[in-house]
Amino acid sequence: MSNLTDITPLRWLMRNPIWGFVVIVFIFFSLMSDHFFDYRNFQNILVQASTIGLIALGMTLVMINGNIDLSVGATLALAAAFAVDVQSWAMFATWGSWQILPAVSLALLVGIALGAFNGFIVWKTGVDAFIVTLGAMLGIRGLVFVYTGESSFYAMNFAYSDFSALSVGPFPVLALIFLFCTLIVHLLLSRSVHGRNTYAVGGNREAAVNAGIRVGPHMMINFMIIGFLAALSGVLLSTQMGAATPNLGRDYELWVITAVVLGGTKLTGGKGDIVGTLGGVLAIGILRNGMNLMQVPAFYVYVILGSILIAVLILDKRFNRATDGGLRL
Amino acid sequence: DTVRIGITQNNVGIDSYQTTYEQAFIAAADANPDVEVIVLDAGGDVARQISQLQDLIQQQVDAIIVWPTDGQALVPAVRNAHNAGIPVIVTNSNIAEAGMDFIAAFSGPNNVQQGIYSAEMMCEALDGEGQIVQITGMPGYTTAIERQQGFDDRLAEMCPDVVQLDIQPGDWNRERAQRTMETFLTRFDQIDGVYSGDDNMGVGALNAALSAGRAEGIAFIGATNFAVGYDAMARGEYWGSVYQSPVDDAEAALQTALDVLAGEDVPKLNYFDTPKITQENMEEFDRPVF
Amino acid sequence: MLLNRLKAGGPAIAKQGILVAFILFMIVFSLMSDRFMTGDNIMSVFRQSAIIGVMALGVTIVVIGGNLDLSVGSMLSFATVLVVDLHDKIGPELAIPVMVLATLCLGAINGFLIGILRLNSLIVTLGMLSAIQGLVLIYSGGQNVDIADQRGTWFAFFGRGSVFGIAAPILIFALLAIVFHVIMKTMPFGRKVYAVGGNPTASVFSGIPRSRVVFMTYLISALCVSVAAIILGSRVMGSQNNVGQGYELQVLAAVILGGTSLLGGAGSILKTVLGVLMLAFIQNGLILMGQPYYTQWLVTWAVIIVAVWLDVAAKRGRLFSPIA
Amino acid sequence: MTELLEPALRLQGIVKTFPGVRALDGVDFEVMPGEVHALLGENGAGKSTLMKVLAGMHQPDEGQIIIAGQSVRVTNPIEAKAQGVVLIHQELSLVPEMSAAENIYLGELPRKAFGRVDWRTLYKSSNAILERLKCNFRGEVTVVNLSIANQQMVEIARALTVDARVVVFDEPTASLTDAEKVVLFDIIRDLKARNVGIVYISHRMDEIFTLSDRITVLRDGSYRGTLTTAETNEDEVTRLMIGRSLDLSRDTAPPKLGETVLDVRDLSCAPLFEDISFSVRAGEVVGFYGLVGAGRTEIAETLFGLRTADQGEILIDGVPVQIGSPQDAISLGISLVPENRKEQGLVLSMNCRDNMTLPQVQKLTSGPFVSSGAENEIFDKYRDKLEIKTPSWRQIVGVLSGGNQQKIVIGKWLSMKPRVLIVDEPTRGIDVGSKAEIHTLLRELAAQGYAVIVISSEMPEVLRVSDRIVAMYSGRIMREFTADEVTEDSLVQAISGIKTADAA
Numbered sequence A: 001m002s003n004l005t006d007i008t009p010l011r012w013l014m015r016n017p018i019w020g021f022v023v024i025v026f027i028f029f030s031l032m033s034d035h036f037f038d039y040r041n042f043q044n045i046l047v048q049a050s051t052i053g054l055i056a057l058g059m060t061l062v063m064i065n066g067n068i069d070l071s072v073g074a075t076l077a078l079a080a081a082f083a084v085d086v087q088s089w090a091m092f093a094t095w096g097s098w099q100i101l102p103a104v105s106l107a108l109l110v111g112i113a114l115g116a117f118n119g120f121i122v123w124k125t126g127v128d129a130f131i132v133t134l135g136a137m138l139g140i141r142g143l144v145f146v147y148t149g150e151s152s153f154y155a156m157n158f159a160y161s162d163f164s165a166l167s168v169g170p171f172p173v174l175a176l177i178f179l180f181c182t183l184i185v186h187l188l189l190s191r192s193v194h195g196r197n198t199y200a201v202g203g204n205r206e207a208a209v210n211a212g213i214r215v216g217p218h219m220m221i222n223f224m225i226i227g228f229l230a231a232l233s234g235v236l237l238s239t240q241m242g243a244a245t246p247n248l249g250r251d252y253e254l255w256v257i258t259a260v261v262l263g264g265t266k267l268t269g270g271k272g273d274i275v276g277t278l279g280g281v282l283a284i285g286i287l288r289n290g291m292n293l294m295q296v297p298a299f300y301v302y303v304i305l306g307s308i309l310i311a312v313l314i315l316d317k318r319f320n321r322a323t324d325g326g327l328r329l
Numbered sequence B: 001d002t003v004r005i006g007i008t009q010n011n012v013g014i015d016s017y018q019t020t021y022e023q024a025f026i027a028a029a030d031a032n033p034d035v036e037v038i039v040l041d042a043g044g045d046v047a048r049q050i051s052q053l054q055d056l057i058q059q060q061v062d063a064i065i066v067w068p069t070d071g072q073a074l075v076p077a078v079r080n081a082h083n084a085g086i087p088v089i090v091t092n093s094n095i096a097e098a099g100m101d102f103i104a105a106f107s108g109p110n111n112v113q114q115g116i117y118s119a120e121m122m123c124e125a126l127d128g129e130g131q132i133v134q135i136t137g138m139p140g141y142t143t144a145i146e147r148q149q150g151f152d153d154r155l156a157e158m159c160p161d162v163v164q165l166d167i168q169p170g171d172w173n174r175e176r177a178q179r180t181m182e183t184f185l186t187r188f189d190q191i192d193g194v195y196s197g198d199d200n201m202g203v204g205a206l207n208a209a210l211s212a213g214r215a216e217g218i219a220f221i222g223a224t225n226f227a228v229g230y231d232a233m234a235r236g237e238y239w240g241s242v243y244q245s246p247v248d249d250a251e252a253a254l255q256t257a258l259d260v261l262a263g264e265d266v267p268k269l270n271y272f273d274t275p276k277i278t279q280e281n282m283e284e285f286d287r288p289v290f
Numbered sequence C: 001m002l003l004n005r006l007k008a009g010g011p012a013i014a015k016q017g018i019l020v021a022f023i024l025f026m027i028v029f030s031l032m033s034d035r036f037m038t039g040d041n042i043m044s045v046f047r048q049s050a051i052i053g054v055m056a057l058g059v060t061i062v063v064i065g066g067n068l069d070l071s072v073g074s075m076l077s078f079a080t081v082l083v084v085d086l087h088d089k090i091g092p093e094l095a096i097p098v099m100v101l102a103t104l105c106l107g108a109i110n111g112f113l114i115g116i117l118r119l120n121s122l123i124v125t126l127g128m129l130s131a132i133q134g135l136v137l138i139y140s141g142g143q144n145v146d147i148a149d150q151r152g153t154w155f156a157f158f159g160r161g162s163v164f165g166i167a168a169p170i171l172i173f174a175l176l177a178i179v180f181h182v183i184m185k186t187m188p189f190g191r192k193v194y195a196v197g198g199n200p201t202a203s204v205f206s207g208i209p210r211s212r213v214v215f216m217t218y219l220i221s222a223l224c225v226s227v228a229a230i231i232l233g234s235r236v237m238g239s240q241n242n243v244g245q246g247y248e249l250q251v252l253a254a255v256i257l258g259g260t261s262l263l264g265g266a267g268s269i270l271k272t273v274l275g276v277l278m279l280a281f282i283q284n285g286l287i288l289m290g291q292p293y294y295t296q297w298l299v300t301w302a303v304i305i306v307a308v309w310l311d312v313a314a315k316r317g318r319l320f321s322p323i324a
Numbered sequence D: 001m002t003e004l005l006e007p008a009l010r011l012q013g014i015v016k017t018f019p020g021v022r023a024l025d026g027v028d029f030e031v032m033p034g035e036v037h038a039l040l041g042e043n044g045a046g047k048s049t050l051m052k053v054l055a056g057m058h059q060p061d062e063g064q065i066i067i068a069g070q071s072v073r074v075t076n077p078i079e080a081k082a083q084g085v086v087l088i089h090q091e092l093s094l095v096p097e098m099s100a101a102e103n104i105y106l107g108e109l110p111r112k113a114f115g116r117v118d119w120r121t122l123y124k125s126s127n128a129i130l131e132r133l134k135c136n137f138r139g140e141v142t143v144v145n146l147s148i149a150n151q152q153m154v155e156i157a158r159a160l161t162v163d164a165r166v167v168v169f170d171e172p173t174a175s176l177t178d179a180e181k182v183v184l185f186d187i188i189r190d191l192k193a194r195n196v197g198i199v200y201i202s203h204r205m206d207e208i209f210t211l212s213d214r215i216t217v218l219r220d221g222s223y224r225g226t227l228t229t230a231e232t233n234e235d236e237v238t239r240l241m242i243g244r245s246l247d248l249s250r251d252t253a254p255p256k257l258g259e260t261v262l263d264v265r266d267l268s269c270a271p272l273f274e275d276i277s278f279s280v281r282a283g284e285v286v287g288f289y290g291l292v293g294a295g296r297t298e299i300a301e302t303l304f305g306l307r308t309a310d311q312g313e314i315l316i317d318g319v320p321v322q323i324g325s326p327q328d329a330i331s332l333g334i335s336l337v338p339e340n341r342k343e344q345g346l347v348l349s350m351n352c353r354d355n356m357t358l359p360q361v362q363k364l365t366s367g368p369f370v371s372s373g374a375e376n377e378i379f380d381k382y383r384d385k386l387e388i389k390t391p392s393w394r395q396i397v398g399v400l401s402g403g404n405q406q407k408i409v410i411g412k413w414l415s416m417k418p419r420v421l422i423v424d425e426p427t428r429g430i431d432v433g434s435k436a437e438i439h440t441l442l443r444e445l446a447a448q449g450y451a452v453i454v455i456s457s458e459m460p461e462v463l464r465v466s467d468r469i470v471a472m473y474s475g476r477i478m479r480e481f482t483a484d485e486v487t488e489d490s491l492v493q494a495i496s497g498i499k500t501a502d503a504a
Ligand SMILES: Nc1ncnc2c1ncn2[C@@H]1O[C@H](COP(=O)(O)OP(=O)(O)OP(=O)(O)O)[C@@H](O)[C@H]1O
Pocket: D018, D019, D021, D023, D041, D042, D043, D044, D045, D046, D047, D048, D049, D050, D090, D399, D400, D401, D402, D403, D429, D431
């Protein structure tokens, strides 16, 4: 943000080691797999990364705020269920493909509402967001099962699932939506008053209160944004499947948090950016895709992903020494 | 010349069945010099399975075998493969009705039929009368849903005097099933039969009943005969199950794919036989390897 | 009435938001099901909660020390698979110590990365969660493991045995809870964990070996996991590769319900026991009422929020958060 | 000065209670336009609380706020600002990862369309303010990279963002250097000339008497009276504040010096400090004086095993020692009362007793258990000795007032019975009464045979307690003075880096 002028590419890379890592795995898989370096594969990577990626954008805001949201996977599933189910409601029977519109709108509203609910609880009760959303993660999943009655919904209308196959020139629509949202959230965070206040609230909540920032509603807005993005991600995922399943999005919260932290956002708040998050999302996407292409046995995939996560953390520590002024603490 | 076949499985490692399936599949492929396989695992996540299908399409394999994490949600992805000219063989649990047009063939057991078998065994064990409980697999997964469906429908039809007291999930987890059964035992003074979505959970339920000293009067019926279930049957504690061999399952899938690629006229649905196994006829079967 | 008391600072009991929530909740359940408050049922719930409970004791100590441990779930899978598999290979008397040592090694890795290298505990243990899950699968080749002779082994005692009519898992859980409570409240080590969790910098300035203390908390957590694995392996007489999957969140939920602050420096072992029991009673009570599993999840959602809210409200002396 | 004007602000009968504490008990207070009104009181008297009520951060239980003749309700800081009331906080209230400019305008960043930040206006106006404050940094820098003093200046810059009616400074000089103090006082006089009412809170009497027009004294949350500065003196104010006079004389009895306990030779830790040599004898108080950033704290930290020196030797009782950790230092009999009590000194969530016995908890055992009796004994002894005001040992340290917290830290290290006691800024933010007590205590300790090192940025403090004074500038020792030879002028010269012929 400040002193942009004296940042050399090397120094930038030191501060964002994740992008160095992205480059390394990119080169590695290009050399190791015949199928990796291919623009259609890049499309795949972007589309696949968009699911986690969209939520990660919202998580970046929430985490810079000093909060966390563990309920995103369940929110995604509920939104997907609404997006698919509402299309077949009798009242929209005559709408043709327009029936998709109220369905998607309702799904997104559900996401926003759940986010608002989480945010409101965090604001009013003062209970830690980790706890509130840990509860919500269970509860919203329960709602999914209540709503779907355990089974999957599928879209009668193939127009819905064809949407995911659309592309504009060489770019798949899903990837474009993701990149567009990335740009918007990036601008929001770095240029808007709300975005700057996000850093303020996370960096020093007391100072933010003292400065008259209405911390409660502010946090609630960020929870609504992540609710919206999780729902959007669910809608897009359901277009890829033409269906919604009740177990959709299990464990996604952990992957999202991983991507965001890999991107340099601090769990304690006040620090992080979208550029880093994008790097974290791509790193995971490329690793997943590359390991598929290289046929790494499933059992080893767990070990490799876990170890890389820790390795990146160690690298980050090396480059960004904690600011304890050389004190041995 | 060699054919390249990609397979994406449901969730290897979650239980021995799937692991044994994978090993048998790789062994069968290795035995055939003309086959090269790409083995992937979706870890139970539909979205990841869809990505894997995309990756396989992008690698232009000759055929794709898929063990659906969810029969409904995979339809568009299977359709993509179909449109890309790659034949798709569905294995183990079937894809939804809407996707049948896009697959070359299905090979696997019939989970609904298995539920029906279990219901029939239950009626037989209880002489058409009694109170039972059911412990299902992980909620929301096709195999669990289909078995429950087959069981519930057939039970109601065949012996309406058998009352189902409650149905709770055991998540394919023996300890979880054991806990659920313990609570059932507290709640119901009279339990005559237990149906579990697989033997792993069935043995958990049996454990609970044994500890409570109430195993004597209860008929335990499961599905997917596991070695522990087989042994319990041999001890006379376990009434019956459905015998399903992952090795047959895997070999059938590979063979179906090869037949499709060879241009043979393959029927859409290829069920392999999953017979009832009970204390009486168990000698006819080998002890499961898992 | 409760609220007025809360506002007034109130009697000691009102400060114990969790205890109040627990009692309210037990009363409601007793009214809803006549099987609930029976000796058998209570014993059964105690026994069932021992596995999660023992793990929660260790995690409570980690959390008081200012960190998190999400790796306990796959560590439990690891330990259970190992002890059950080795049981038939080298006998229980060797299998148990080998498994405990191996599990402690995993704890030591956590402790090294978090205590000594000072990496973020959430992410490290998340990475370990995944890596250990892989290790288990590689070790077992993805196969279930079972103990062949289920009747003849003394290993059965830990999960199925009893002493004076009290089930062994309950005894083990109770014993560990008391031991750790005593350690945390009355021994120098406990004091140090609270200090390090409360303010790591000030602890170092007071000559407390912060790295070593954090390292030890992870060893304790691993030790608890290995005890839980013995109970689990013995109770089930077999193991799956993913037995512990999802346990990390249940354990954490129990610790949080017990009022332990995620910020570190505050919390109590005995209240964690309350949290564990509360979660177990929710599951049990709702099944007794014949509710489907998703109702459990919804109720758990509400209970977690309300109970922790009461606790937080009692501590700050007002119901709603003062932030605007 | 007190012309017959409408007061800029008036507080009437303000009552504010916190659970268990009646922080303000019917306080009246007023500020005239163009007046500097000092607010005085012991630690915990309620000064900050009163100002927070004024700034909308706390709602009073009773009483009213009258601004320009109108009774107003301020429910949040933005409303207060809109009324022209600006509060400069006692504790730094900055967001470390944001730029100075954003911090100055925190909560009311200039906007363009679509909620975008108007960066150009932001930087332009904040740089103008920083220039007015003669700061040598610009609005673009990130706050973490600023020194504590400069961070304080950013905090102060907030006062200049609006046309204020009343500006409250809550202990603004606690971490400013003399040069910046001069600028601050100029700013205050400038505001005053523009008819702004100023509330000035400080524990430093000299500042109060140079700056203020009137003085209001609080004690235990209640109003004690208002004095006109020109018509009163320090003694009267002190008596109003603490109920007695202070004996500020120094005991002149020559110290009974023992052997050399601590001997430091050519210790370096570049670039923080270099070639540091000094020694301390039993029974002696050595003062370290210098500007903030002179490297004194770092020397203390090195002696306490928290930093590794590049070179040099440390001798205790003439024996060279290696100090690799605080545990080593403690076992050698070194104690350090750190500079920042909240971050380094105390575990705020722990109770008073446990904090005090923390370094020796491993030893205070009977069997494997911590001995409650032994702990209470230590706590009771130092509570009485240091006159710590707390209802019981169970009280959480975080809710004590600053002075009492500091005494807990001092008690903690005294109870270790150290050979060498190092105290770093022992009286920062502490009221005059407690300060005098701490000074007396340090003298007594020396008399009992301790070797004491006092690091301080306050000249009167160093002059009052030290037998010898080491003057530091920029990581080096400039000169050593004995108590007899030191003069204020020579000391100021030494710490400003001006070498004199007879430098040490
Ligand atoms: N938020 C709070 N909750 C509870 N008690 C509080 C709170 N804020 C202040 N107090 C108490 O109110 C009293 C007055 O505190 P205040 O901070 O106003 O003192 P002060 O005069 O500014 O002291 P100092 O000179 O040390 O800054 C103290 O006893 C303090 O412990």
